[in-house]
Amino acid sequence: MTAFIGVDWGTTNLRAWRIDGHGKIQDTVELPHGVSQLSPGEAPVLFERQVHRPLGSDLPVLMCGMVGSNLGWRAIDYVACPADRSTLAAGVASVRARPPIRIVPGLRCAGIKAASDIMRGEETQILGWIETASTHARGRHIICLPGTHSKWAIVRDGAVERFVTAMTGELFHVLRTHSILAAGTSGFDAAAFAAGVDAAGDGGGLSIRIFSARTRQVADGAAPAETASYLSGLLIGSEIASISSLLDCSAADPITLIAAPVLRERYASALAQRSWSSVWMDGVEAAVAGLQALVRQGVLHDA
């Protein structure tokens, strides 16, 4: 395999790795500089100075994430589902010739009702998971990538067949920061989290159920410090309860969580409380594995 620089450049941060010809990570750069903070035209300049030069400016680069949106380096067309390694590789776009700098396309599919659904970055993590075991490339699997905008995907025979997005992390953030539920600290309380997961019920009536985060404090004597944990459980529980009808899956399907450790623990706990089993792959490992798989497919070679 070619030595290269792999990059996951998302909305709020950037991670880059220099990967040698044997697929080993030799060096890492992490910046708290996501595409939402870029001014127009800033991406190439910032990348050259803070990532490419420090990691090796003669190396080719493969990027994934929101860097391929109109907020990032350049908007790269989404690839339609179902999409596997070959489909993704065919959609990789070049933004600089020498050394090559290329960007993995996002995915789109039919979402709820008439709307589409979209992802940028998670497709590379899912591909990374598919590549880690031959069993992952066969049969049907449910993948959950929790986050600001959680993605739930059905993978069938090595291709992303369909997915939906839940704005769970963003809802939590805006409600905790700007709403009547903003009171109290954010320390984690496992019992309040479990009570929130339970209060999610069948996932219906979320706008009604979240008011209970207020009343249990104002009318039922719960400590304000519990509110964040309860709300987190309620939102994650609601996401899990709703997914079966919206994605055609059930508790009989073990869930693969691709996540950082903190979110993995919360989702695994909420899934277990609702009798779903889960396995886990680290989100960074998945991104690196996905980028490597595409490089092995030849996306950094000239056409």
Next chain:
Amino acid sequence: MTAFIGVDWGTTNLRAWRIDGHGKIQDTVELPHGVSQLSPGEAPVLFERQVHRPLGSDLPVLMCGMVGSNLGWRAIDYVACPADRSTLAAGVASVRARPPIRIVPGLRCAGIKAASDIMRGEETQILGWIETASTHARGRHIICLPGTHSKWAIVRDGAVERFVTAMTGELFHVLRTHSILAAGTSGFDAAAFAAGVDAAGDGGGLSIRIFSARTRQVADGAAPAETASYLSGLLIGSEIASISSLLDCSAADPITLIAAPVLRERYASALAQRSWSSVWMDGVEAAVAGLQALVRQGVLHDA
């Protein structure tokens, strides 16, 4: 009836009316000064100077709303449901003796799962509606009071039997102000609103469905200016779709909307789209009628 000053002092504003012995409104004060903006101890001072003196400081006063919370003049105990005019009158609390200044209690009831539900102010509007026709005081009725925290109540034989709260207005506000859905203007687009009502489906998976407000713009070519109307329809549609299972009612029940004209139109339109019929009473008229009913019950007389 005694001449008196009626006040609805809510979270974000204050409305006061001087009402004569025949129940006619003689003068009005409106202030953009809700209890959320009060510093501790400020309520009596502000009321005396900006409301009581201008409207007649020798007149007795009956207040309802968040003024009876710990953010307002003084926290008044909630009255438990079922609650009718007599129950509410018995819970009225005095905060000053001469001339009397008294506050209508809020209501509490068993909400979703283990949590309670609460209201302050809407109980007075519901009572006002009950008092306007003898048919309202008999049988079973479903009342909807849309707003920042919408209330849906079952009224049976003149008493509030049970209610639930939907944080629809607050969700709309925080998502429109602070989330990825903040782009675009807020001009009303009836077709986008109707599409949102439709996209609410059965009311399940709200955190998933709201992402469609993003994708229809980013991936499906909808104008950013439509996003607010679509999101409004989606949130109101979800509230309506969820209410039947959470409050044990159905489209066979005509809904009484107690609201200001703009919200009334949106809710009536969304209800009609989902085959529910509705009738309307103005929110200010309802509050005044409720305060008058309690004064006729003698709550401003000394015990």
